[in-house]
Amino acid sequence: MLKRLACIAATCCATTLAHAQDIEDDVTSFTLDNGMDVVVIEDHRAPAVVHMVWYRAGSADEPRGASGIAHYLEHLLFKETDNMEAGEFSRVVAENGGRDNAFTSYDYTAYFQRVAADRLELMMRMESDRMVNLNITQEDILTEREVVIEERNQRVENDPGSLFREQRRAAQFLNHPYGTPIIGWRHEMETLTLEDALAFYERHYAPNNAVLVVAGDVEPDAVRALAEQYYGVIPANPAIGPRDRVDEPRQLAERRLQMRDPRVAQPYVIRTYLAPERDPGDQETAAALTLLADVLGSGQTSVLVRKLQFDTQDSVYASAFYSGLSLDDTTFGIVTVPAPGVPMQEAEDALDQAIAEFLEEGVDPDQLARIKFQRRAQLIYARDDVNTLARRYGAALTSGLTVADVQDWPDVLDAVTEEDIMAAARMIFDRNKSVTGWLMAPDTDLAQAEMTTETEVTQ
Amino acid sequence: MTRLILALGLFLAATVTARAEIDIDVVESPGGTTAWLVQDDSIPFVALELRFKGGASLDLPAKRGATNLMVALLEEGSGDMDARAFAAATEELATYISFDVSDDAVSVSARFLTENRDAAVALLREALVNPRFDQDAIDRVRAQVLSGIRSDLLDPDTIASEAFNAMVFGDHPYGTGLEGTEASVSALSRDDLVAAHQGTIARDRVYAGAAGDITPAELGALLDTVLGDLPETGLPQVADIAVDTSGGVTVVPFDTPQSVAVFGHAGLPRDHPDFFAAFVMNQILGAGGFEARLMTEVREKRGLTYGVYSYLVPKDHAALYMGRVASANDRIAEAVAVISEEWAKMAENGVTEEELSAAKTYLTGAYPLRFDGNRPIAQILVGMQMDDLSPDYVVTRNDRIEAVTLDDVARVASEVLQPDALHFVVVGQPEGLDSGIGQ
Numbered sequence: 001m002l003k004r005l006a007c008i009a010a011t012c013c014a015t016t017l018a019h020a021q022d023i024e025d026d027v028t029s030f031t032l033d034n035g036m037d038v039v040v041i042e043d044h045r046a047p048a049v050v051h052m053v054w055y056r057a058g059s060a061d062e063p064r065g066a067s068g069i070a071h072y073l074e075h076l077l078f079k080e081t082d083n084m085e086a087g088e089f090s091r092v093v094a095e096n097g098g099r100d101n102a103f104t105s106y107d108y109t110a111y112f113q114r115v116a117a118d119r120l121e122l123m124m125r126m127e128s129d130r131m132v133n134l135n136i137t138q139e140d141i142l143t144e145r146e147v148v149i150e151e152r153n154q155r156v157e158n159d160p161g162s163l164f165r166e167q168r169r170a171a172q173f174l175n176h177p178y179g180t181p182i183i184g185w186r187h188e189m190e191t192l193t194l195e196d197a198l199a200f201y202e203r204h205y206a207p208n209n210a211v212l213v214v215a216g217d218v219e220p221d222a223v224r225a226l227a228e229q230y231y232g233v234i235p236a237n238p239a240i241g242p243r244d245r246v247d248e249p250r251q252l253a254e255r256r257l258q259m260r261d262p263r264v265a266q267p268y269v270i271r272t273y274l275a276p277e278r279d280p281g282d283q284e285t286a287a288a289l290t291l292l293a294d295v296l297g298s299g300q301t302s303v304l305v306r307k308l309q310f311d312t313q314d315s316v317y318a319s320a321f322y323s324g325l326s327l328d329d330t331t332f333g334i335v336t337v338p339a340p341g342v343p344m345q346e347a348e349d350a351l352d353q354a355i356a357e358f359l360e361e362g363v364d365p366d367q368l369a370r371i372k373f374q375r376r377a378q379l380i381y382a383r384d385d386v387n388t389l390a391r392r393y394g395a396a397l398t399s400g401l402t403v404a405d406v407q408d409w410p411d412v413l414d415a416v417t418e419e420d421i422m423a424a425a426r427m428i429f430d431r432n433k434s435v436t437g438w439l440m441a442p443d444t445d446l447a448q449a450e451m452t453t454e455t456e457v458t459q
Numbered sequence: 460m461t462r463l464i465l466a467l468g469l470f471l472a473a474t475v476t477a478r479a480e481i482d483i484d485v486v487e488s489p490g491g492t493t494a495w496l497v498q499d500d501s502i503p504f505v506a507l508e509l510r511f512k513g514g515a516s517l518d519l520p521a522k523r524g525a526t527n528l529m530v531a532l533l534e535e536g537s538g539d540m541d542a543r544a545f546a547a548a549t550e551e552l553a554t555y556i557s558f559d560v561s562d563d564a565v566s567v568s569a570r571f572l573t574e575n576r577d578a579a580v581a582l583l584r585e586a587l588v589n590p591r592f593d594q595d596a597i598d599r600v601r602a603q604v605l606s607g608i609r610s611d612l613l614d615p616d617t618i619a620s621e622a623f624n625a626m627v628f629g630d631h632p633y634g635t636g637l638e639g640t641e642a643s644v645s646a647l648s649r650d651d652l653v654a655a656h657q658g659t660i661a662r663d664r665v666y667a668g669a670a671g672d673i674t675p676a677e678l679g680a681l682l683d684t685v686l687g688d689l690p691e692t693g694l695p696q697v698a699d700i701a702v703d704t705s706g707g708v709t710v711v712p713f714d715t716p717q718s719v720a721v722f723g724h725a726g727l728p729r730d731h732p733d734f735f736a737a738f739v740m741n742q743i744l745g746a747g748g749f750e751a752r753l754m755t756e757v758r759e760k761r762g763l764t765y766g767v768y769s770y771l772v773p774k775d776h777a778a779l780y781m782g783r784v785a786s787a788n789d790r791i792a793e794a795v796a797v798i799s800e801e802w803a804k805m806a807e808n809g810v811t812e813e814e815l816s817a818a819k820t821y822l823t824g825a826y827p828l829r830f831d832g833n834r835p836i837a838q839i840l841v842g843m844q845m846d847d848l849s850p851d852y853v854v855t856r857n858d859r860i861e862a863v864t865l866d867d868v869a870r871v872a873s874e875v876l877q878p879d880a881l882h883f884v885v886v887g888q889p890e891g892l893d894s895g896i897g898q
Contacts, residue, residue, distance in 0.1 A: 046831040090749045097824010146762025153717035265609040300546030370550040377553030384832040
């Protein structure tokens, strides 16, 4: 229960589900002559299709000083092209009974439409057009800049938890662009220009930097023919090379933040540790960390929930989180929301104590068996939702992984042992690689003392 | 048993017609419970959706939040299992059982693997029929609910909705948040939770939908297992309440950079003969996409917001027509003015032939795409029954959309859209907006 608290820990995507042999049978992948990767996922139960184009370009690929340009450009792709007027793309999709949208992350920008399967060709015609024919005007871009600033207001400025997340990430990544928010720093967003947008577009939008994912009631051969017709004719951009980003310096000291905001009703303690991500052909460590997060924080029988919510009741919510889907180093996190009357330091100490005990006690083999069975069951449940499957492939292929890595992942997870998980835990829980944050109201300590009294009176 | 085919051929005449076959079985269990089923064995699991009509609206006057807390405790121990034993059992079977509550219903969403379905169904039965309401679980979950209530008090969206609902519904259960207040939830006893359980989860108010790998006979047996030992009846449903708003603005001061506005007035109930016309009209005014008038005027042309929407809210005991927008404090007044203007414009002039045609193509084309998995299908099936629709609705629905004429929309727009009754609740530090009636 308590979905709201679960949002505190949420990273951009849920923990990656495994998938089954049955799914692999429905997945076909190939590469066009110009270097564009294509993944086709068949699901013939409903006459629908999702068509997605993913670019290997996200906010972490932005030039310094122009934060937010990847996301801003994503908005601008719905404006004018050489062949379509502003707004025409979405209007045509809607007139065909479909829905379209787009999203930007650190490592990718993706555009998608969900339509009846017989509309696939129309989607490809329009999406391939805006891959290279964007023709935006000064007027478009000023109004849309206001829109993305309002989007930042809605997602970040109005939400102290989001503001705090930005501060924590900036502390975690001193040098790597993951320390800059996807939507951009407000003062830089306000100065983004048409030239900034076009420079990013020309540098990153090309078939050899893109992945096409088509999922639903389609045949791979038909998709290939259409893809060759619409995307295959666009020349590759020879200037696109490997994505070299700057590295973090060695972290030598733990970093700590305290933020107070009058809009905080429920203080919490959250700590993230720099952690390795899934790498092509090398996913074992990430798999162990994935299961470590499950063991520590997934469900009522997990270690942190058991120790902090059930045994001591120091916490009203405790969890652990990790997503290995990332081009560069990512984070592993733990969080506790203290019960009324529990001061922040005590809450953090209790969290540390729980981790210390876990490092002594090891993994409960019954719990691990249940987690693995659930992961295998997810292979079955995942087949019910082809949109999520499509996203899984798109995100993986733009985060440095291959189709084979996606398909190996369930087996890699299944092979993780109790010892692997403990080794991962000993590796990750290094305070010198951590950022610890306390988010509080201006009078958090006082308020908690009062709250305790109140609870005692009313009960 | 009704056999239906859902046709998808309503696009352009020249294209190949795609078809989705949705066969709805109306299943009657031996014990007398009705469920709608779409059987499909291509994936070895079944999705089940149950709804108990009434939900949080059945909270007794001084017990606001009782149904919500009760529902949160259904997965926290039942029969001979405490909370952790129950959680371990669901994990062991890799089944998903979740409970939720709205103003009008308690909902159960479940997925069962075919390979261990009987054991998983037995767990669901225990949770629904035999919840323990252990005191330690009550205290633990109550602390979580209270944490949520305190957060809501500082969340501009929730502040706006709750202020709007309080203004419209007053003492009716719809007038307060279903989670209750710190005081009401703190005062709830175990007896209150038992009473809420007895009062809201009963056989005479259950609706069931299922999709996936199960036969009608198996589903019938499943329903009797899960529901057979529930009480026959519970609390009486609450009274309807008329919605009567005055135009104007209510400002709720709150120190945050972006103001959030919730606005609305009376709407149409789901069974109103004009509901379809209003539904089509709202598609053009403010639903979903970038093409809607509100989105075009407020976002695309003026850049005043990231999103602005309007929606019909046909609740069981009241009908609203509502919307939501958020803009920086120094721009919200303009957003409110533009929305009011669009409201009046459509009330006065209706919509164009082009807009109507585009809305119909979208709505009729999008409808079949909803049936794209066991989970969404089970949800649609239970929703249709709660709306008192018949199984053939899935084939007649698009015809009803197509039947809406330009005159229908113009008439409904002039009746439903009431610029003089449109009230905005604005939470923030809006510049140039003050509370007042009839602005």
